[in-house]
Amino acid sequence: PSRVLTLSDNTLTVERLQDFKNKKKRKSTEPQDVRENSVTPVTAFEFDWKPGSVISLNGVAESCDREALLRAVAGALGVSVDDVKTLKIYVDYSRGQTYAALRFPEPDDKVKTVSDKISSGDVLVSGAKVESVKILEGDEEKQYWDKFIEFKNKQLRQREDERSSRKKFRKR
Numbered sequence: 001p002s003r004v005l006t007l008s009d010n011t012l013t014v015e016r017l018q019d020f021k022n023k024k025k026r027k028s029t030e031p032q033d034v035r036e037n038s039v040t041p042v043t044a045f046e047f048d049w050k051p052g053s054v055i056s057l058n059g060v061a062e063s064c065d066r067e068a069l070l071r072a073v074a075g076a077l078g079v080s081v082d083d084v085k086t087l088k089i090y091v092d093y094s095r096g097q098t099y100a101a102l103r104f105p106e107p108d109d110k111v112k113t114v115s116d117k118i119s120s121g122d123v124l125v126s127g128a129k130v131e132s133v134k135i136l137e138g139d140e141e142k143q144y145w146d147k148f149i150e151f152k153n154k155q156l157r158q159r160e161d162e163r164s165s166r167k168k169f170r171k172r
Contacts, residue, residue: 049145052107052135055115056144057100059131066091068126069100076117077110092148101136101144111135 002015057069067081069091074084087110093100104111112135117123119133136144 050107051141052137053104053111054136054141054144055102055111056134056136057102057118057125057130058098060098060100061126061128064093064100064126065095066093069093069102072118072123072125073102073114076114076123
């Protein structure tokens, strides 16, 4: 049964879930299957990547995090972590993974320097040497960028879905 509650000048209507769903169905002007399958158009993420600008790290320590990777890059370049961020060097890594990627905006001498210093063990990541380090090229690099672009597009779609859900909620 429906009830009306008043709490601090706010009136709340309590009703059964099935009654609420039935009201929504009657209010709707378009068929249920059309509403569920409608997709909001989202501008696709595009990225003009430059070959030779990604370093792949495999065998990263369990205690590693993004900050540790940023500190390693800073140590290899002889700059601060803030400088690394200013240079727009990004870390693709999630806790618990054994692999990571370092993305540079341009394929310049910084890529080779960081790769060499981490590979040789001159620079440690979370106090441990990384098992293998290589600059991606060819199909491996294309695959990395395809996955990255796919991930960014998925993020854009999710954000747009969240926005449209909030808009629908506000209209009620």
